[in-house]
Amino acid sequence: MKERFKLAGIEMKYFIPITIVLLVGMYLGKFPKGMLGAFPLMMVLGAILNYIGNKTPIIKDYLGGGPIVIIFVSAALVYFNVMPEGQIKLMKEFMTTQSFLDFYIAALVVGSILGMNRKLLIKAALGYLPVIIGGVAVAVLLTGIVGAVLNYGFVNSIFYIAIPIMGGGMGAGAVPLSQIFGQALNKQPTELLAVMVPAVALGNALAIVCAGLLDKLGQKYPKLTGNGKLLKVQDDSMIAHKNDASLTYEELGIGVIISTTFFIFGGIVTKFISIHAYAIMIIAVAIVKVFGLMDEYYESCCAKWFNFIMKNFTSALLVGIGVAYTSLESVIESFSPTYLILVGTTVVGAVIGTALVGKLVGFYMIEGSITAGLCMANMGGTGDVAVLSAAHRMELMPFAQISSRIGGAFMLLLTSLLINLLL
Template identity: 35%
Template structure:
């Protein structure tokens, strides 16, 4: 604190006058049309937008404590800019391509978060965490169904319609891994066009995603009040120290980080091999590459094959990506979010039913998580909210709002393996309820 006072206000780690000068130059280049749409240009624009909104979100009263702070302000602020055409269209397209399109910076970001979060855990903590995680997911799913059905009675909606039109899309693992395959299963079983199911599913999912992000921020605030309900925000298990690699004070250098990068990217390649060639489906449900990657990284960590210096390097890579790149990712999330789609879908019935489904996911995963030895807040964020949000993008937004980005491996399990479970359940529901 004393050092900050001496050095003055800083923005994104730089003195305010340097940061402000950089932002003005970048924005001037963009609005004069001379900034390109290559990776470096897009990254520069993302940084300029992110630093402004992040600073506002961190300083704005109420918002910084209860709504989600800087990261969530970057998300919503960027969405507002896009909605009012304040970012030139070519740059919006460039950002979308860079973050979640062909360039795939979001994938790159997630790879290192997964590797670092798993390889930094003690072996016994790792095995206990993943052994208890599926029950926590199922607890959230069952309670989401129960809360949804009970709320449906209030609005005169049949339980079968609540389960099929509301619960399955919300808990299905997002858009590409959830709503899209759900609509395909719907068409195969009923013969009705997939678009008829998808049009409503994506609306409900969008509403639930926003609720999940706000709930993540509120759960984070709750954790500051009920400290016994949460841990260090890095692992789920109660009464465990967590990050063994840091505790052992393993020294790392550039070569260790390079080795960790090679291991992480190789694990991703293994995930691609299994999801595309070796075992793309299980019981008819498609398994995502990140789900297989997580399983493979867990195997490597559990067997102790990876040396301690590489594990520590993976942790440093994860810390860099979380600290330096999270706000950039949130700009991409905001560019890809349609505010008007959300506004048009916000009928009282849709909002209340989606809210209660999310509440059910929170409570179910928190209670079951506690019973299997997890901190209830961390279990609710990962096994609950990250089941009910909009997949990979939603995971980043929820974890950012909840200040638990280092739990990304669990969040991805919810979106990928949890989403796969929902697809299997959906196959039976569509067959017997329609």
Template identity: 35%
Template sequence: MKTTTAARQTTELDRSPLWPNAWWKLMEYRIGIIPFPIYCLLLALIIGFVSSGKVPTDISVSIAILAVGGFTCAEFGKRLPLVRHIGAAAIFATFIPSYLAFSHLLPDLVLKNVVEFTKTSNFLYLFIASIIVGSILSMDRTILIQGFLKIFIPLAAGTVVASIVGTLVGSMLGLGAFHTFFYIVVPIMAGGVGEGAIPLSIGYSSILSQSQGDIFAQVLPSVMLGSLTAILLAGSLNFVGKKYPHLTGEGRLQEGENSSFNAAEDGIPAGTTIAHIAAAGITAISLYMVGMMCFKLFGFPAPVAMLFVAVVFKLSRAVSPQLEQASFVVYKFFSTAVTYPLLFAIGASMTPWDKLVAAFNITNLITIIATVVTLMATGFYVGRRLNMYPIEAAIVNACHSGQGGTGDVAILTAANRMQLMPFAQISTRIGGAIVVTLSLFALSQLK
């Protein structure tokens, strides 16, 4: 009876007038998440504001600009043959706006809007908070703690082996062991720009009595190109995982790890209300504020502190099942709707194209690629020996060579494994802090 009714409704729809059915079909054709007619409207409005000489700076206009820019760039990447399988959408959404900003092809009024909104709102951390809290609260409790304990082993092994291999390759290419290690290998694994390149340049400046600005200009290209290499390789591993499914858990770090809510991935789980979803959102924000207070009091990175608080909440059953389900919905919303606009914002406002290009000489390129490949290959091998999914272990190690939190987003987007964000943050923040600390200590002893 239900089938007959549905068939009759479909027939009636096909016979109905052109309006509104043809329009409805057009509304279901989307650029990213944006219905095509709305995309055209937004594009026309943005052009109109630019032509008038004033682009409003309120949040609504900024969101529209980022959505149009991010999803446009991602669509180009998704439609290109071959490279679409290795993370082209994430790469395009990050590096096209970087080039457009550098070449002054992005209108100054639009660029100003994007830069001001990105830096004043700091919505990168809202994204990370929602992804971390949602993914942790939807994990299996037992597997969660096992995963956090295990991930340090492939991470540590990868760091040591990559340091040795990268330094040897750079030395053989004539860069010198000292320069290769401290100015190429270490910056790659230092945790990005804010948490890695800047503290390194300050420390190097103090120890070597050199200009901090000059040193920063030397280490930054390695951070940028290392992150780009990791994005490409993570996208390639996603492609490999589709060919050899036994090597991947599709975002699960080890066997037996499951989310209770994956079946409802494309909708809202039964029993979850809008109030639950709103409560989950404010819970994520509250936990991030706890992380900020930990940073203020103890100097511990806010995302990592938030991560551990979320783990404690999960393991102690401090969050109700309904709130856990709602947290998963928040996670899915941000991963679906916010990722590419965020990457566009990062590319336009925080990714200097000239610094990236500066690293493109053959000796630097080979050394950086050798370092990142070794880091990920070691994670793959060690992870497999520990009964972890080797592709997931390699991707988490890839985040150790990423551009901080922004790199984590791009790498996990390219790999289509955003649920690994909690482990990526450990790799980036804790791994990077250890590398910076040990490197500065080693340099002080060698001086």
């Protein structure tokens, strides 16, 4: 029997009436304030736009699919005054003053790190992280130099183009980076995100193209590739073991408490140390994981809460990012030949840096560049799938996940430190 078409897990005979009710309520101005008013519309709109993005040729293959469509169409609804002002205000308050963004990021960071295999995390820090650092260093410095030559500015090129591209996508990269920059520069995150979002989207597209080219390069020069094998001396401890244990409602509640407490701890520490709360949270969670300070049961609860949030609320979050943080006018103004050159420089720099350092630590150059380079420059999970598919190396997904999780967290830490040194 053919499965019925669904959006957000809901059959059309229910989804369509739900959508009609929400649209009527929105245009009549009868939405309640806060989470109750913002959540349903953001989730339904996100589900529709995500489906469209994931089915649209070129966009689904090279531009990140659903996430990009959700962000830019949501921003366009605001730009062209399609969405009522009251609903726009409701979503903006939900994302900012009511801290839905922070809530999501807390679940993402705490759950993803605590949910990793401990050996994988330690091995990544000792062996894989230097390769990531090599890629980031070359990408950032090369982009800064080219930016200075092209009169875009050394610092502007680094902070507004290179770092967002290498930061791990939208939800875990550009968005928290805009918060960090905003706090340090006394600017609105909206203004900063408008410059970062196009860079992340274009970087993702170029990373996918480069993955296909590296695959062709490996076919021409077999000595450069392990044909899907990363290490010249492979280690089974680098394989992440997925936890398929059943889920209970109580475990989700435990995940909420622990993840939000880590975020609050980060806020407390910032009273004494001039580093962003996100960075403190990442350090604290990594220490707890590496030294085994938390029982596996509670780590599992956080991982399950993270997966629940990611599965159900990511599209809603991206709608909020489009409405509250993405100025379409600023995005249009930011495009220029110089901008495109700098995006290309960042991705190529990531490939060069990871290839060189990867060779030094015993990685095959092609596989090292794909996982530690291109999977840092793409848009997180969806970008990982697209890049590895283009390179015909899906077996490298555990390493791509290290780039998305640990690499993204590293970029937030690096940004917090650099912003105090360079600005």
